[in-house]
Amino acid sequence: MDQPKVLVITGSKSDLPKIESCPKTLEEMGIASEVIVASAHRSPKKVAETIQKAEEEGVEVIIAAAGMSAHLPGVVASRTNLPVIGVPLDGGILGGIDALFSIVQMPSGIPVATVAVNGARNAAILAARILALKYPEVARRLGEYRQSLESGT
Secondary structure, three states, rough: OOOEEEEEOOOHHHHHHHHHHHHHHHHHHOOOEEEEOOOOOOOHHHHHHHHHHHOOOOOOOOEEEEEEEOHHHHHHOOOOOOOEEEEEEOOOOOOOOOHHHHHHHHOOOOOOOOOOOOHHHHHHHHHHHHHHOOOOHHHHHHHHHHHHHHHOO
């Protein structure tokens, strides 16, 4: 069986500590991931090339994390048919609310699923839920995860 794959893309190296729980959680769920830094503003060509490469390599979900104006998730969603999960990151004077509003206000036809500000772990869980529809092992691990929440472990 093929291993499920997720691309995690963020706009800046300074975002990496804020999203470190994402690839860790994906790994716990048995999902391969790669983290790429590419800005929608500073390196749009790299963003486009990264998405194309991800599709060619069998990535099935993309998680895009960005702060402040947070265009990255929408730019990613406009360039692929894959599910895109946006993670608004805190930063600036609004503490991430600006990023949240930017991500949830996508134009019609450019959907981005969105989690809470700094919700990298929840983005990974949502990606796992999407992939669990196809991968029984991911579904099993999600069940174990839910049981651990219920038991408080």
